[in-house]
Amino acid sequence: FLEETNRPNEFKKLLFGLCFFHANVRERRKFGPLGWNIKYVFSQSDLRISMDQLRILCNETTDDEPIPYAALRYLAGECNYGGRVTDDKDRRCLANILTDFYCEAIVQNNNYKFSSSGIYYAPANGSLEDYITFVKDLPYTEGPELFGLHDNANISCALGETNQLLGTILSLQPRASGGADGSSWDRTLAEVSADIESRLPEQFDLEKAIIDFPVRYDESMNTVLTQELLRFNKLTEIIKSTLKEIQRALKGLVVMSGELEHMGDAMVDGLVPEIWSKAAYPSRKPLASWVVDLLARLNFLKAWVQAKKAPNVFWISGFYFTQAFITGTLQNFARKYKLPIDTVAFDFTILTENECRQAEEKKPEDGSICRGLYLEGARWDAQAHVLAESKPRELHTSLPYFHMLPKLKTEIIPLAGRPDLYTGDIDGKAHMYNCPVYKESTRQGVLSTTGHSTNFVMFLRLPMASYHNQKHWIKRGVAMLTQLDN
Numbered sequence: 001f002l003e004e005t006n007r008p009n010e011f012k013k014l015l016f017g018l019c020f021f022h023a024n025v026r027e028r029r030k031f032g033p034l035g036w037n038i039k040y041v042f043s044q045s046d047l048r049i050s051m052d053q054l055r056i057l058c059n060e061t062t063d064d065e066p067i068p069y070a071a072l073r074y075l076a077g078e079c080n081y082g083g084r085v086t087d088d089k090d091r092r093c094l095a096n097i098l099t100d101f102y103c104e105a106i107v108q109n110n111n112y113k114f115s116s117s118g119i120y121y122a123p124a125n126g127s128l129e130d131y132i133t134f135v136k137d138l139p140y141t142e143g144p145e146l147f148g149l150h151d152n153a154n155i156s157c158a159l160g161e162t163n164q165l166l167g168t169i170l171s172l173q174p175r176a177s178g179g180a181d182g183s184s185w186d187r188t189l190a191e192v193s194a195d196i197e198s199r200l201p202e203q204f205d206l207e208k209a210i211i212d213f214p215v216r217y218d219e220s221m222n223t224v225l226t227q228e229l230l231r232f233n234k235l236t237e238i239i240k241s242t243l244k245e246i247q248r249a250l251k252g253l254v255v256m257s258g259e260l261e262h263m264g265d266a267m268v269d270g271l272v273p274e275i276w277s278k279a280a281y282p283s284r285k286p287l288a289s290w291v292v293d294l295l296a297r298l299n300f301l302k303a304w305v306q307a308k309k310a311p312n313v314f315w316i317s318g319f320y321f322t323q324a325f326i327t328g329t330l331q332n333f334a335r336k337y338k339l340p341i342d343t344v345a346f347d348f349t350i351l352t353e354n355e356c357r358q359a360e361e362k363k364p365e366d367g368s369i370c371r372g373l374y375l376e377g378a379r380w381d382a383q384a385h386v387l388a389e390s391k392p393r394e395l396h397t398s399l400p401y402f403h404m405l406p407k408l409k410t411e412i413i414p415l416a417g418r419p420d421l422y423t424g425d426i427d428g429k430a431h432m433y434n435c436p437v438y439k440e441s442t443r444q445g446v447l448s449t450t451g452h453s454t455n456f457v458m459f460l461r462l463p464m465a466s467y468h469n470q471k472h473w474i475k476r477g478v479a480m481l482t483q484l485d486n
Contacts, residue, residue: 002128004055009125010067010107011058016122016131017101018054018076020114022047024097024147025081031144031153032160033443034377034477037087037453046084050076070420073102086447089436089456089479092422096471097148099421115146148475150377150390170269189264190250196291197243200236201298204229204305212308218335220328221310224319228301231320236298238279281320282439282455284485293483312363313401317372317482322439322457326404329368333406336366347412348461349403353382356401367405373437373460375399377478386465387433387473396484402460415461415470423470432461433473437480457482 005011026042028035053075057068076082077098085091105112106122114120123134144153209229213222246264249256256264263273272283272290283290300318304311319325326346334341351359351369359369379397381388390397416431417424423434436443437457445455460480464473 001051001055005058007058007061007063007067011055012125012131013107013122014054014058014067014072014102015051017103017106017114018050019047020120020122021076021098021101022050024101025094027142028147031147031149031157031477033441033479034149034153034156035147036093037090037443038085040084040090042081042084046080050080053080067104067107069102069104073098073420076102087444087453088422089443093474093477095421096423096474099471115148117143117145120146148472150476152390152393152395153377153477155393156395173269185264185268186250188268190247192267192287193243193247197240197247199291199295200240201295201302203233203236204301206230206233209305212305218332219310220331220335221325224324224328225301225304225310227324228320229305232298232301235276235279235294235320239276242273242275282445283483284440284442285483286486289486310363312361313359313369313371315372316370322482325368326458329404330406333366339408343408343410344406345409345412346458347405347407349405350380350385350399350462351401351403352385353400359401359403364403364405367403369401369403371401373399373402373480373482374484375478375480376441377476378473380462384465385463387435387462387468387478388465396481399480417470421471423474430461431464431466433464433468433470433478434459435462435473435478435480436460437482439482441481441485443479 002008002012002015022042025040029039054072057072061067073095077095081098082091082094085094100114110124112121114122119139123131144151147153206226206229209226213225216222242260242263245254246260248254249260259275263275266273267287270286270288272280272285272287277283280294283293285293297318297320300315314325316322316325330341330344330346333339334344346367363369374396375398376396377390378387379390379394380399382400413430414428415424415434416428418426424430437460438453438455439445439457440455443453443455445453447453464470
């Protein structure tokens, strides 16, 4: 197979790169959401058909003709491997990874390396035994740098495995056994349920809120607020009713149903009961943190209602349905300037420390100032005002306040990039990373009618240093989250 080609040198180099790419995309799964949003099963058949296509295209070109790299990348990245990819952010990542292996440099440059360590590269033209010997001499364990990830990815990988193991152990814990202080299942559940019930505030007065925040053509945030109050009222009603019911069951006043028993098991284990999580917003927090987060969201809305006006700075993570707030901001701008809403989009500005203080005091003319996002896989350099590498053992960092400023699409500077890599336009001038924002850390959700995952919120453009490009951060798996897991 290796020798059955008109261009053995190019074919062997590209074939080695293809095999390395196959191993790369399969092993990348162990890093969880930093690797892929969805764990795809890239199979041997994907590799085999790509190998056959590579041989055919090499045989159909003469020594004087260039190798059709664009066609090879399209066949592998969009048809063979890309055919399995359903998430558009994963497709972008796959396309960018493939350019490291299906490229002219791997053939023309003998010093071309697959990673910054310099250990991994395509060896010179040789026999099958030479390639097998080369592969066997490679390090037994590979670091995150081979995948384009930060060294912190090893910590994320270890944390994921540990949490999975502890979750399994916790699920096997006998229900009747006492805790460290000798407390029983019933007693622990009674204490936890009573504590949560005592901390929940009264439901929002929706009728009064509708009077204070009537439906107005020029202020879509009134509708956003009343819809949020309705959603949170329904959630707190479910929480309160189930807590009362389980307390009655513990006293023997009603039968402990299977649903209540599952709820009790979850609460004793420190997890959010399924009956609550189904009625709530996406979250991976344990029960204690989840309750604290819920109370913070309720306080955010309470302050809004009591002030009888929208806040100067919105806590974007505090909304039940974030997309409603995003659409409301666009609607306000479109209606103010009498523009069709499909002709406007967001431009983004990350505020400096002084601008953050000013934002607390004064509302912007257009758009919304927001807070509450966390960067994963990178950090924000406040001094240089660009995206920067994470510090060691720092998995998440807060993003400063940012301004969501609606503009006509024609007024927004296009991103510099390549359409085939889903990074922008060839003629684009904006040197920015198009960073995806997710509701929680799994980054995985159900594919909705918009073409995006239900976990996806929006893209936010972040300035990059001159020596970085979008490909660097895409391979890093850099994204923003509205909330952390703890």
